[in-house]
Amino acid sequence: METATTSAAVRQSPGRRGKKTSVADLIIHAVLFVLTIATLLPFYNVVLMSFSNTVAVSKQLVYLVPTVFDLSAYSYILHExxxxxxxxxxxxxxxxxxxxxxxxxxxxxxxxxxxxxxxxxxxxxxxxxxxxxxxxxxxxxxxxxxxxxxxxxxxxxxxxxxxxxxxxxxxxxxxxxxxxxxxxxxxxxxxxxxxxxxxxxxxxxxxxxxxxxxxxxxxxxxxxxxxxxxxxxxxxxxxxxxxxxxxNYQQVLSSITTSVRVGDSGLQPEMLKMAVLVVSTLPIACLYPFLQKYFAKGVMIGSIKG
CATH class of the missing domain: 1.10.3720.10 (MetI-like)
Known part of the structure; x- marks a missing residue:
């Protein structure tokens, strides 16, 4: 009888360990997901603000949902x-x-x-x-x-x-x-x-x-x-x-012709800052996917035989 009870306990223990492991993995993944969202949120916010205008951004503390699609900031940069x-x-x-x-x-x-x-x-x-x-x-x-x-x-x-x-x-x-x-x-x-x-x-x-x-x-x-x-x-x-x-943007706004053109488009200095951030970081950020595969590789895999 004792032997049967012990065997049953042994058979149940792997399942319990697996259940505990799965719960621990779930908690770890949840924490990592929250940290990922917290890391990506500022970048997401910057991109949305670069395509928006001051009126749309001022309506909410954190700009999460795009309400206006305005390319004035990018147009101003590209027309330089x-x-x-x-x-x-x-x-x-x-x-x-x-x-x-x-x-x-x-x-x-x-x-x-x-x-x-x-x-x-x-x-x-x-x-x-x-x-x-x-x-x-x-x-x-x-x-x-x-x-x-x-x-x-x-x-x-x-x-x-x-x-x-x-x-x-x-x-x-x-x-x-x-x-x-x-x-x-x-x-x-x-x-x-x-x-x-x-x-x-x-x-x-x-x-x-x-x-x-x-x-x-x-x-x-x-x-x-x-x-x-x-x-x-x-x-x-x-x-x-x-x-x-x-x-020099404040000096640009002081010009009459430029002020009319920029003012009509809804472009404001804050939007220009966000567009500059996107333009300055996006091209170099495209390198990461091409180099990412090397980061996880083992350093000495395949370097020595037997």
Missing amino acids: PRFFKALLVTLFVTGVGTAVNMLVTVTGAYVLSKSGFPGRKIVMSGIVFTMFFNGGLIPFYLTMKNFHLINNLLVMVLPVAVNTFYMIICIAFFRTLPAGVEESAKIDGANDLQVLYKIVVPISMPMIATITLFYAVDRWNEWWYGVLFMTNVNLLPLQALLRELLT
Whole structure:
């Protein structure tokens, strides 16, 4: 009798554990769902407000349901004569700048991750030093001028070719890779560059994709160097141009002809701010789906046989 009772209890316990697990999963998913809604709500609100006008937004504290569809803010931005030039400048800086960033960062990090590299500690000390100290704005400007980078798009690429923090992340990652992978490749006749680009880079794609995304966002959001070194307004990046539009908008409204045109369309500064946010973030946000697949991949899957 006792044996039968014990067996029945054992048979029931997995079901109970499964029930408890399902309840716990339900609670976790509910909490994550609420957090997701809380995270997405501000972005959703910004997008709706960019397509609306002040009258519609002022009727409710949080704008959730669109009542007006107005493209005046986007029309105002797109009708800026320098908009597409600024967009091309930003695309160039983002594409070329990110490529240069990754080339210098990955190759430099790979070399510095080797304990046998002569002078590695001295070089690392110099790299870390730049995180805490710099020469100041005026010497930096004079240096760029001496290199003839004023009104040159490369001024937004070369001075920021390496982010010290990102390079340290790459160095720490490369140190975790097993030495056996590289040794096997060198036995087969591969040199250091072949080992890096044919062995190390493919198995480091999750890290490389993440750093690439970080660099791309940094280059896309570049505006300070554009304002500082570009006296030619046609060479301003997109972020600097959008900042200029927002800064000068009150002066634009003071013009009689513009005031009539803007006022009739229902465009207000708050709506223009939201439209600028959408225009400045949407293109770079499109990169996330293409890089997302690398984030969840195992770093060392398939790198070592048996």
